[in-house]
Amino acid sequence: MKLEFLALKLDMTEKFREYLLGQKCTVYTDNNPLSYLSTAKLGTMEHRWAAQLASFDFVIKYRSGRSNKNADALSRQYASGTPDLDPVLPGTRLPGVLQLTQMSPRMEASQAAQVAFPLCSSLDMLKLQQADLIIQELDTFWEQKCRPTTQTAVFSCFDAAPTMGPSGGAGWGAVPPGLSPRWSRGGFSSGARCSKEQVLTEVHQKHGHQGVERTLELLRQRCYWPGMSVDVTDWCQKCERCQVAKANGPPARSPVGHLLASRPNEILAMDFTVLEPTRGGLENVLVLTDVFSEYTLAFATRDQRASTVAEVLVTEWFSKFGVPARIHSDQGRSFEGTLIQQLYFLYKIEKSRTTPYHPTGNGQCERFNRTLHDLLRTLPNSRKRDWNACLPQLLYAYNTTPHQATRESPFFLMFGQEPRLPVDFLLGRVQEPTGGAVHDWIQEHQARLQGAFDGAQRRLQVGAARRKRN
Incomplete structure (x- = not known):
């Protein structure tokens, strides 16, 4: 019974939590003792599992193994293949918003x-x-x-x-x-x-x-x-x-503040997290976070090899944002291989590491991992197996929202300007193009960025000192 009880707990509290919470459901099992869960004598561990299941409304019913053919079929038979389907049916009309892209280019913005x-x-x-x-x-x-x-x-x-x-x-x-x-x-x-x-x-x-x-x-x-x-x-x-x-547990502690940067792209933190496999078999996500601006990118990968990490670093970060002065990560084999060491030597990058079994040493990435899991849980049920296609939109939403530590959006601290969001069009905040000298724009841009950098650095230092006292 213990293994079946564990499977029930994992499926209801982790795998299918967002589907079952608040819904009345029936659990069919061919394990007869599990159907007497409410009256069974449980040990300490089983009581903890039962406490986690207390928030769900479910009934356990026994079904003999001979009658439980649907579960056996799912566990023993495999599909020979999937039929090829056209992504768009003939004659399908595009939504009105998508048809706007075909307007005349001479239309005013x-x-x-x-x-x-x-x-x-x-x-x-x-x-x-x-x-x-x-x-x-x-x-x-x-x-x-x-x-x-x-x-x-x-x-x-x-x-x-x-x-x-x-x-x-x-x-x-x-x-x-x-x-x-x-x-x-x-x-x-x-x-x-x-x-x-x-x-x-x-x-x-x-x-x-x-x-x-x-x-x-x-x-x-x-x-x-x-x-x-x-x-x-x-x-x-x-x-x-x-x-x-989203989880309703106690609020998470803020990331530790020993990593203090004075400018964007000075310290780049990276980490791997694992999600539910997609239809294409992707389950690993490489997270890259700029420590100063909190600007974060995440990439779905097929493995956690050092060659994969090196390829993502060069093609997705170095070539777009420049080479960081330091890279911070844990001591996993993906970040400590010979190939990675040669990459650091080639680009003259300083390397720092967290201590073993101390994930808070890479607090920015670890905290974003939880945020990413929460954001992906809010996806519609039809998109949960295609979360890799939704990553760019979720990251854009995260990077364009003011961060609690800096009170500025990561996008603004990284690029020096706020992006235009759909709510800006709704509120009529879209500015008309104005002419002007490039030199004047550069001076105004530098002054605005300097003020934002000073404020963000001051708030980061205050937060680090507060976390150190606690």
């Missing part, structure tokens, strides 16, 4: 963005504002041409009046709590207007199902509305896919 990401129409905006209680109060005062003298709540709402105009509701520049206005350095600015649900969907569901802090930091850089922190927290906590897929 702002016009194409508005077509690809339509905002609320004036009629929809008028209906939303007419249903808002605060807008109704303000509309009364606009008609009377007077300022209220009572009701403290109305006073607080009326402070937004200078940014509004009596243009029938749909043309108001700043939007009250029911809607989210665009935010700039000077305050509210008129422009794109959309519902909070649209914005939260773009920055959470369509941006990798990231946590509360990362989603909130991404949103703070782009817009503002009263109570935004509470709304983001509530939205993430009510996300069904996040609650089912």
